[in-house]
Amino acid sequence: MNSTVSAPEERQPRLLDVDALAAAIERFARERDWVQFHAPKNLVMALTGELGELVEIFQWMSADESRDAARAPATARAVRDELADVTIYLVRLAAVLGVDLDAAVRDKLALNAVKYPVEKARGHNRKYDAL
Amino acid sequence: MNSTVSAPEERQPRLLDVDALAAAIERFARERDWVQFHAPKNLVMALTGELGELVEIFQWMSADESRDAARAPATARAVRDELADVTIYLVRLAAVLGVDLDAAVRDKLALNAVKYPVEKARGHNRKYDAL
Amino acid sequence: MNSTVSAPEERQPRLLDVDALAAAIERFARERDWVQFHAPKNLVMALTGELGELVEIFQWMSADESRDAARAPATARAVRDELADVTIYLVRLAAVLGVDLDAAVRDKLALNAVKYPVEKARGHNRKYDAL
Amino acid sequence: MNSTVSAPEERQPRLLDVDALAAAIERFARERDWVQFHAPKNLVMALTGELGELVEIFQWMSADESRDAARAPATARAVRDELADVTIYLVRLAAVLGVDLDAAVRDKLALNAVKYPVEKARGHNRKYDAL
Numbered sequence: 001m002n003s004t005v006s007a008p009e010e011r012q013p014r015l016l017d018v019d020a021l022a023a024a025i026e027r028f029a030r031e032r033d034w035v036q037f038h039a040p041k042n043l044v045m046a047l048t049g050e051l052g053e054l055v056e057i058f059q060w061m062s063a064d065e066s067r068d069a070a071r072a073p074a075t076a077r078a079v080r081d082e083l084a085d086v087t088i089y090l091v092r093l094a095a096v097l098g099v100d101l102d103a104a105v106r107d108k109l110a111l112n113a114v115k116y117p118v119e120k121a122r123g124h125n126r127k128y129d130a131l
Numbered sequence: 132m133n134s135t136v137s138a139p140e141e142r143q144p145r146l147l148d149v150d151a152l153a154a155a156i157e158r159f160a161r162e163r164d165w166v167q168f169h170a171p172k173n174l175v176m177a178l179t180g181e182l183g184e185l186v187e188i189f190q191w192m193s194a195d196e197s198r199d200a201a202r203a204p205a206t207a208r209a210v211r212d213e214l215a216d217v218t219i220y221l222v223r224l225a226a227v228l229g230v231d232l233d234a235a236v237r238d239k240l241a242l243n244a245v246k247y248p249v250e251k252a253r254g255h256n257r258k259y260d261a262l
Numbered sequence: 263m264n265s266t267v268s269a270p271e272e273r274q275p276r277l278l279d280v281d282a283l284a285a286a287i288e289r290f291a292r293e294r295d296w297v298q299f300h301a302p303k304n305l306v307m308a309l310t311g312e313l314g315e316l317v318e319i320f321q322w323m324s325a326d327e328s329r330d331a332a333r334a335p336a337t338a339r340a341v342r343d344e345l346a347d348v349t350i351y352l353v354r355l356a357a358v359l360g361v362d363l364d365a366a367v368r369d370k371l372a373l374n375a376v377k378y379p380v381e382k383a384r385g386h387n388r389k390y391d392a393l
Numbered sequence: 394m395n396s397t398v399s400a401p402e403e404r405q406p407r408l409l410d411v412d413a414l415a416a417a418i419e420r421f422a423r424e425r426d427w428v429q430f431h432a433p434k435n436l437v438m439a440l441t442g443e444l445g446e447l448v449e450i451f452q453w454m455s456a457d458e459s460r461d462a463a464r465a466p467a468t469a470r471a472v473r474d475e476l477a478d479v480t481i482y483l484v485r486l487a488a489v490l491g492v493d494l495d496a497a498v499r500d501k502l503a504l505n506a507v508k509y510p511v512e513k514a515r516g517h518n519r520k521y522d523a524l
Contacts (some may be wrong), residue, residue: 014148014151015151015152015155016147016148016149016151016152016218016222017147017148018161019209020144020145020146020147020148021146021147021236024146024240025240028240028243028244031249031253032247032249032252032253032254033253033254034252034254034256036254037256039171039194039195039197039198040189040197040198040200040201041192041193041194041196041197042194042197042231044182044185044186044189044197045186047182047217048182048186051175051178051179051182054175055175055176055179058171058172058175059251061172062172062215063170063172063173064170065172066170066171066172067170067171067228068175069171069228069244070171070228070229070230070235071229074243078140079228079230080230080235081235081239082239083221083225083230084226084232084235084236084238084239085239086178086221087221087225087232087235087236088236088239088240090214090218090221091147093220094212094214097198097200097201097210097214098201098202099201099210099211099214101206101214101215101218103210104150104211104214104215104218105215105218106172107211107215108212108215108216108219109155109156109159109219112159113159116163118162118163122162122163122164123163123164123167124163125165125168126168126225
């Protein structure tokens with residue numbers, strides 16, 4: 001994303017690295033001739049469907065019960081599986097769109113730090129425009 | 132995650148690395164005393180809300196139009212922002228649940244390779260149980 | 263929907279009636295030349311986006327707090343608005359698909375009564391295949 | 394919403410009527426002692442899960458293919474079932490919240506007519522603040 005030359009010590013460290021996963025999914029799709037189906041519009045729907053399955057796991061739990069969902073025998077496997085599915089489609093979507101998730105996330109966190117100053121935001125969850 | 136000793140050449144390389152992002156979000160939440168709100172049940176809803184905003188960007192586009200959404204002046208910024216929001220909540224959710232996304236994704240890809248053999252899955256999008 | 267002649271007392275009463283709303287939305291869309299955008303694929307995405315806005319209202323609330331959300335001054339208006347948006351897109355989607363919601367719902371409730379017998383389902387929320 | 398006395402002929406006709414369905418669901422839940430689980434926070438998640446299943450049906454279809462989804466043998470049953478599930482949870486959610494869907498929808502349509510004047514909105518899908 002950045003074509004200017006910069007010394008290594010000036011670069012910010014990455015917050016996340018999804019390159020290997022993006023490449024693995026691309027290869028998987030290519031082998032099955034599925035790239036044709038992977039328009040962003042379709043992928044964001046696939047992501048919605050997988051997230052729906054994740055939501056279903058938590059829907060009747062109390063907030064406290066949900067904290068143990070990945071350790072409870074009845075739900076651990078499902079939680080892990082659905083988190084994986086959501087992650088796979090999210091990384092695929094970003095790749096097809098040509099979005100650098102690391103840069104996007106970095107910018108968003110910087111923006112959030114401005115929108116939610118520590119002093120004003122502490123201890124409640126009002127939206128930034130209601131702080 | 133793996134406490135057994137293994138020679139480097141036996142270890143599989145990571146597919147994704149979200150550790151630095153998870154730590155940054157944790158710090159952000161802690162500074163604002165927001166950890167109390169971050170039950171998985173709540174976070175999966177926050178993820179749903181952010182995904183809804185991403186979906187809205189694509190809802191009236193054709194599949195072809197959606198391919199350029201991250202480059203079109205009218206939508207590029209929004210696409211990048213919403214992808215970042217979804218990523219942040221997803222990584223936070225996995226961290227709070229104690230799920231290693233890299234391991235979960237690796238297992239899921241291995242499972243998918245079995246569920247969707249190249250020969251049977253090529254060129255169509257039927258679910259594995261309808262192949 | 264039913265072209266066979268049947269005595270009134272044999273017909274089941276309707277569970278819901280969305281005809282007037284479906285007609286009002288159709289008129290609204292037609293006046294703005296929006297029918298072209300109303301493919302089911304697009305409408306289900308619009309429905310997802312609106313539901314995301316509804317979910318956002320509840321994401322940080324406890325279950326108990328959520329019970330009063332339509333009466334709390336801070337959220338009553340938003341809850342009502344987003345419920346309306348979801349309803350409008352749902353009714354529009356069914357209309358465009360040619361699905362009779364009343365008949366679909368009636369069939370589903372009958373199915374649910376079989377899947378969740380009172381004796382077995384009482385007091386817990388396991389899925390029917392885990393009863 | 395309207396506390397003034399008005400003659401019946403002045404009242405606007407209902408746009409939708411979900412009373413019988415709401416009563417049927419209430420009875421169904423009560424018989425199974427499920428009312429305890431039906432906090433709005435939980436119900437909006439259940440609605441999300443069901444909508445996710447509806448979205449999955451359409452995710453790989455083109456917009457044109459989606460128009461026939463309720464008539465295509467492969468998908469007709471699923472489309473009808475998932476629409477019913479979404480409707481059931483939506484009506485239940487509104488009932489538990491004490492929201493009159495008919496009044497909410499009526500107000501929203503009136504608002505939309507102001508936000509999207511026919512002359513300005515015709516033939517495109519920009520959001521009202523971008524008209």
